[in-house]
Each structure stands twice: as C-alpha cells, then as structure tokens.
Amino acid sequence: MPTITTQATHSNASIMADPNWWRQAAVYQIYPRSFADSNGDGIGDLKGVTARIPYLKDLGIDAVWLSPFYPSALADGGYDVDDYRNVDPKLGTLDDFDEMANALKTAGIKLIVDIVPNHSSNRHQWFQEALASPKGSAARNRYIFRDGLGDNGELPPSDWDSVFGGPAWERITEPDGTPGQWYMHIFAREQPDFNWDNPEVRADFLKTLRFWADRGVDGFRIDVAHALTKNLEETLPTKADLEAQGEALYLAGQHPYWDRDDVHGIYAEWRRLFNEYNPPRTAVAEAWVHADRRARYASPEGLGQAFNFDLLQADFDAGQFRTTIVKNLAEAQASGASSTWVFSNHDVVRHATRYGLPASDPSAGGEIMAGQAGKRWLLAGGRQDDVDVELGLRRARAASLLMFALPGSAYLYQGEELGLQEVGSEIPDSARQDPAFFRNKGVDIGRDGCRVPLPWTSGGSSFGFGPGGSHLPQPEWFAGNSVEAQEGQEDSTLSLYRRALALRRQLQTAETLELLETGRDDVLAFRRPNGWTSVTNFGTESFELPSGRLLVSSSPFKGDLLPGATTAWIQA
Structure with a gap:
C-alpha cells in the first residue's frame, strides 16, 4: 500500500512558540452565543468562555476558533458585522476579549477568530x-x-x-x-457585499487584521473566502447563462462572484501582513470550491490552509473515506499546506445525527450522502424518531477517532465531544433565528439545531449554560448528554475525546501515513510513525485486529475482535 507523506509537523512540546503549531492542531470551534452565559441574559458571552477555559484545557485542544463576536443585529448569527474592531456589548467588551485571550495563552491554547470580509451588515x-x-x-x-x-x-x-x-x-x-x-447581497439582504475593487475596502481590512493580531490573536478563519472579488460587467449574465456554462466557469476562475482567480491577490497581501509577526499569524479559508482549485487558498503565499469538507459530505463508508484521505493528503503535499478534517460545524447537521439517518434507497442498500441526509432530515422537521441515535453516535465516535489519527488539523465543533445530536422539532418555529428558515419556509428549517446552547449540568433552567435560561430552547434529553453526566464515566463520549486528544498530542510526529491492506473493503487501517496504527471497521462483522497494545477505542470491546462501527488505535 502507498505511503503518503506531507511536510514536517509542529513540536507538541512547545506549541505556543512553534510557528508550525497549526499543521496538526486540534482546533475547537466556539459559537460564543451558545457556549456559556456568565450574566444570565440567556446569551453566551466572552466571560463565559473565559470561565470554561479549564474545561477546554482538560479536553486537550491546541486552539480555539471563536465564531463572530462583533456587534451585530444577528440577521445571520453574527455573520452580519456592524463593527469589525469591537465586541458586541451583549457578549462583552474589548477588555473582556483581552482577558479571555490572555487566559487562553496562559492555558497553552491558541486563539483563532472569524473574519467576515465578503459583506458587512446593513447597520455598518x-x-x-x-x-x-x-x-x-x-x-x-x-x-x-x-x-x-x-x-x-x-x-x-x-x-x-x-x-x-x-x-x-x-x-x-x-x-x-x-x-x-x-x-x-449574496446572502441575506442585511448583508450587503463589499466592493473589493475599492482600495479603501482593502486597506480597512488590513487594519482590522492588524488590530486583532496586535491583541494576541494567533490566526484567522476567513468566512466565504472564495466570494470576495466580483466581475460586474455592464450586462450581467442570467441565472440560466451561468447554469449552462456550469463547471467550466468555475474551473477557469471566471464565475462572476464565486472563486475568481483575482481573489488570490487579496490573500497574497494578507499573507505579507501575517508574516510580519513572530510567529507568523495563521489563516484557514472557508472556500467551498472545486477540489482542483482549493490548493491556491492553502498555499504558503496565500492563507496557508483551507477547509476540506469532503469527509463531512461522505457516507460512513470505508471506500469513500479512503479515497478522500488519499486525495486530500496528496493535495496538501502539493500545496505545502497541511490538510484539515472536519465533521461538524455551525452550518451543518451534527454528524452524530447524520450517521443515524435511514438509508435513502433501501433496495440499493446505500446511505444518503451526509449533506443530502442532513438536508432531508431538516426538511422532515428534524424529529428524534427519524434518527437511530445509538447507531449515529457509535459511528460518530468511530469517525472522530479515525480523524484524530490523521495527519493534519482536526477541527471540532462545540458539543460534539458530548455526543450531541441535532436539535430538531423541539425548537418551535416561533423560537427560530436562522434567516435560512425565514426566507425558505417549508423548504429549509435552518441551522438553529446545531446552535442550541450547551448542557453543562444535568439540571437547572438551562442545564448550566447560564442562570437566566437560553436563547434557543434545549431539549430534555440534554440532561443525559451534559458535561456533568459524563464526568467520570469511562465510556462516555467526553472521556473518549479527552483520552484520544491526549494520545494524539503525544503520538503526532511527522506528517506521514501508510495505508495498510486489511483484506476487507469495509475496514480501513493506516499506520502512523512510532508504530501507531488506526483501524476502523465500517461494517457489521467483527474484524481481527493486528497484534499490539490497545491505546484507545471508540466503543468498548473484549479480545482482539473489533466490532462494527468502531475505531481502535494499536501500538506495536
């Protein structure tokens, strides 16, 4: 089987001083309004984040990615920004931000913040x-x-x-x-698009990047990184014209507003700014583009890293995972970046739910693509009865443990370490907040289900989120998924994440991966340096593990037979 190698990794011994810390970092996304509320107004805030830093340190992450915390009317969950160089008063102050940033640094955790450059809010x-x-x-x-x-x-x-x-x-x-x-406005009408041909716009965003970098921010996640530049000629093509020309426009970098070649001139300028700092500031592009065009966003002359959402969109299937891993590691090697892996974020149905959805075509025995499955579940109204909760969580745990074994950065979304399912019909229409729901009623139920505030305790008005309730309703079943309920439980999802992330930090060295022959199409195995092997059984029949010491498994088992929907790490 092939050996896949990418560039050298960061030193786990001193992540704070290592300029390559991001290459194999475990990054935890915080959606601040739904993480922890310190003042009882029902909305998460920066002081809430600061208070939970011991939890984050115990979890074993390397960095926090903080979703937008800027002043906003919340027409799009904070991605409609009123002021790029300030904090929403509902979430705190710049002093609160500095306190949080310093506390994260003291805990040895890097800080990445969201930058939203395609559009402002209409209140800007x-x-x-x-x-x-x-x-x-x-x-x-x-x-x-x-x-x-x-x-x-x-x-x-x-x-x-x-x-x-x-x-x-x-x-x-x-x-x-x-x-x-x-x-x-490519997005909501409250989000007017900037004109990136205007030098004043470009200069102001450089000022914004420097503002936060000077406050100790280590990196930036760039929202809709592929949409900044536009070609708005006198006569605009129609929607039918764009659809007719299809993929050719994208591959040529000539679409009027998606993934144009000229966007990379912006990021080259940003990279020069990032490299003025020691260590250089990092960046990762949210760029939903054709795989053949992703590398330019991740190049050392550009942002340095780009999300790949390929595993997020894959079935729980060994062949699809294998193909995706090989392709993305090869892309990373060609670009000089490290790959990124992600299953859940603030925009998609949680993967514990996606993996528990029924097959799309029972006669074919196949499952729906994850993205389509999530959409179908949302369209159905998101009832727990639609989901095999036990199977979905078992598969999610197996997939996450596999991801932690891969070379590259692992991006986690808050609550996945608790095994949270998507919240669906428990949110009444009157409580929904996502513009996708209001603009497509009856078609799209929106993204609120993955943005429900976290359960920290098994009781209370908001399961420990804050003393004054929560801005989105929490279901009763959150009690069993809370941090309190899982503390000290050896087989809990929280304990699994803590063990796996601790081992990952110890074991990650060179960015190499050797795929292993397993003799079965539904079993995927690969070896990392130091004799560390990850084996995932995507099927239902048990698989005999290679000899070695069991380090961690996604589900408990006895002996050397790996059950279905389970991942195990073996040390030779």
Whole structure:
C-alpha cells in the first residue's frame, strides 16, 4: 500500500512558540452565543468562555476558533458585522476579549477568530453612509450598487438568487425619497457585499487584521473566502447563462462572484501582513470550491490552509473515506499546506445525527450522502424518531477517532465531544433565528439545531449554560448528554475525546501515513510513525485486529475482535 507523506509537523512540546503549531492542531470551534452565559441574559458571552477555559484545557485542544463576536443585529448569527474592531456589548467588551485571550495563552491554547470580509451588515457605518449619499458617490463605491433594469429601474440588475433564498439584489430608497439603485447581497439582504475593487475596502481590512493580531490573536478563519472579488460587467449574465456554462466557469476562475482567480491577490497581501509577526499569524479559508482549485487558498503565499469538507459530505463508508484521505493528503503535499478534517460545524447537521439517518434507497442498500441526509432530515422537521441515535453516535465516535489519527488539523465543533445530536422539532418555529428558515419556509428549517446552547449540568433552567435560561430552547434529553453526566464515566463520549486528544498530542510526529491492506473493503487501517496504527471497521462483522497494545477505542470491546462501527488505535 502507498505511503503518503506531507511536510514536517509542529513540536507538541512547545506549541505556543512553534510557528508550525497549526499543521496538526486540534482546533475547537466556539459559537460564543451558545457556549456559556456568565450574566444570565440567556446569551453566551466572552466571560463565559473565559470561565470554561479549564474545561477546554482538560479536553486537550491546541486552539480555539471563536465564531463572530462583533456587534451585530444577528440577521445571520453574527455573520452580519456592524463593527469589525469591537465586541458586541451583549457578549462583552474589548477588555473582556483581552482577558479571555490572555487566559487562553496562559492555558497553552491558541486563539483563532472569524473574519467576515465578503459583506458587512446593513447597520455598518459605511453602508449607512452609502444610503445617505448620492448615486456614484465614494460611499456607495465601497459596496456593489447598480441601476435596475426596466423602464424605471424597477427590476433587479440580474435574476441571481441569494444563498438564503430570494433575489440577490435589494432596492433602496434614495435620500430624496424616490425608488433608487439596487445593492448586491449574496446572502441575506442585511448583508450587503463589499466592493473589493475599492482600495479603501482593502486597506480597512488590513487594519482590522492588524488590530486583532496586535491583541494576541494567533490566526484567522476567513468566512466565504472564495466570494470576495466580483466581475460586474455592464450586462450581467442570467441565472440560466451561468447554469449552462456550469463547471467550466468555475474551473477557469471566471464565475462572476464565486472563486475568481483575482481573489488570490487579496490573500497574497494578507499573507505579507501575517508574516510580519513572530510567529507568523495563521489563516484557514472557508472556500467551498472545486477540489482542483482549493490548493491556491492553502498555499504558503496565500492563507496557508483551507477547509476540506469532503469527509463531512461522505457516507460512513470505508471506500469513500479512503479515497478522500488519499486525495486530500496528496493535495496538501502539493500545496505545502497541511490538510484539515472536519465533521461538524455551525452550518451543518451534527454528524452524530447524520450517521443515524435511514438509508435513502433501501433496495440499493446505500446511505444518503451526509449533506443530502442532513438536508432531508431538516426538511422532515428534524424529529428524534427519524434518527437511530445509538447507531449515529457509535459511528460518530468511530469517525472522530479515525480523524484524530490523521495527519493534519482536526477541527471540532462545540458539543460534539458530548455526543450531541441535532436539535430538531423541539425548537418551535416561533423560537427560530436562522434567516435560512425565514426566507425558505417549508423548504429549509435552518441551522438553529446545531446552535442550541450547551448542557453543562444535568439540571437547572438551562442545564448550566447560564442562570437566566437560553436563547434557543434545549431539549430534555440534554440532561443525559451534559458535561456533568459524563464526568467520570469511562465510556462516555467526553472521556473518549479527552483520552484520544491526549494520545494524539503525544503520538503526532511527522506528517506521514501508510495505508495498510486489511483484506476487507469495509475496514480501513493506516499506520502512523512510532508504530501507531488506526483501524476502523465500517461494517457489521467483527474484524481481527493486528497484534499490539490497545491505546484507545471508540466503543468498548473484549479480545482482539473489533466490532462494527468502531475505531481502535494499536501500538506495536
């Protein structure tokens, strides 16, 4: 079997001083409004994060990725930013941020923050200036304003759809009260897109990056990194034109607003800024692009790393996992980056639920692709009755333990270490917050189900999230998944994550992986340096393990027969 090698790894002995710490880091995503509430207003905050740093240290992570904490009207969960260089008063102050950052550093945990460069909120000072300024003004040129079509400009400049449903253009009322121009918003209408051809926009984001880097931030997660630059010629293509040209536009880097070649000039400038620091600041791109085009985002001259969501979209299937791992490690080697692995985040159905969904075509015996499965479950209203909870959790634990054995960065989403399922119909329509739900009622139930505040205790009004309830309703079954319920339980998901992450830090050395022949299509095994082997049984029949000392397993078993839906690490 082939040996796959990537570049040298970071030193686990001193992650804080190592410039390559990110290459094999375990990164824990915190959605701050749903992590921990310190003041009882029902919303998680920065002081809540600081108070839970001992928990994060015990978990064994290397870094925290903090989702947006900036002032926001929450039209899109904080990704509609009013002020890029401040903290939402509901979440704290800049002093609270500094306290949190320093406490993380003391605990030996790096800090990554979310940057949202494609769009601001419609409450941003610049956008308010644009609305109050005339057509053709410098203020409007910071955004994408166009005249409408039709006799009186009453039609949008194109028939493009926004990601959240409805048109990608919104008409404004001019300062004199007359119907006016239209502005572009790929996402919600409260999120107007910036004009990245404008030097003022570029300079202001460099100022923002430096602002946070100077406050001790170690890295940045770049939201929608593939959408910044636009080609808005006089005559815009129609939606049908774009669909007809299809993949060719993407591969040529010529789509009007997705994954254009010229976006990399922005990131080359950002990289020069990052490299002014010692150690250099890191960055990871959220770029949903064709696999053949991902490497440029992850290049050393660009952001340095890019999410691959391939395992997230795969079935619980040994062949799909094997193909994905080989492909992505080869891409990382070619780009000089390290790969990234992720199963859950704030935008997708939790993987413990996805893996428990029924087959899409029982006659074929196959399962739905994870992304499609999640969508179908959401469309169905997200009932627990739709999910084989035990099987989903068993598979999720096996998949996560496999991921922790891979070379590259492992990205965790808050609550997956508790084995949390997605919360579905327990959230009434009246309590939902996600714009995807409001703009596509009856079609998309939204992403609130993975953003429900965490259960820290087995009782109380919010299971220990805070003294004043929670901003999204928590289901009763959270009691059994709480941190309190799992503490001291050897077979709990929390204990598994703690053991696995501790071992991972000890065992990760060179970024090499040797695939092993198992004699079965439904069993995937690979060897890492130091004689450390990971074996995952994706099937239902037991598999005889190679000889060696069992380090950790995703589910308990006796003897040397690895049960189905289980991963084990063996030390030769």
